Amino acid sequence: MRLIILDRDGVINVDSDDYIKSPDEFVPIPGSLEAIAKLTQAGWRVVVATNQSGIARGYYDLAMLQRIHDKLHRLLGAYGGEIEAIFFCPHGPDDGCDCRKPKPGLFHEIEARLQMSLQGVPAVGDSLRDLQAARAVGAKPLLVRTGKGESTLAKGEGLEGIPVFADLQAAVEELLGGALC
């Protein structure tokens, strides 16, 4: 069984500089839920690794984050898709934690929980920090242009050898076509 790791904001749902603070603010990027459902139906395990510093900043609490994720699971379920687990960092940039990407802590948690190495596992993100965290554990970073993707590309830093896709749907089509990994 193949595994894929997805960032959340800017990959699955529309990102916002004001943070995603409620289920109403969680709006899927067109095609992203269908893409995850395709992965599920092709037998892939899908997990999410997401920085949620809005918790440390006091913009929402864990119960609200759960409600937001309940919405994600519910919307995705309607397409027949499944996200097995959502790993999140609730800390702020100054908390010195090991899990806020670009630190690889969330990826280590995934390895521990799933009892497997992430070597070569595709990890889709829209920010440089997603790609750096993936690379730190030997996963295969993929960049999408949605969310902060265009500005990540424009900065051009740390992107050597990283495939770029219009969006999650395009990345998944490539993965399921077997052209990558």
Ligand SMILES: [Mg+2]
């Ligand atoms: Mg993101």
Ligand SMILES: [Zn+2]
């Ligand atoms: Zn953290």
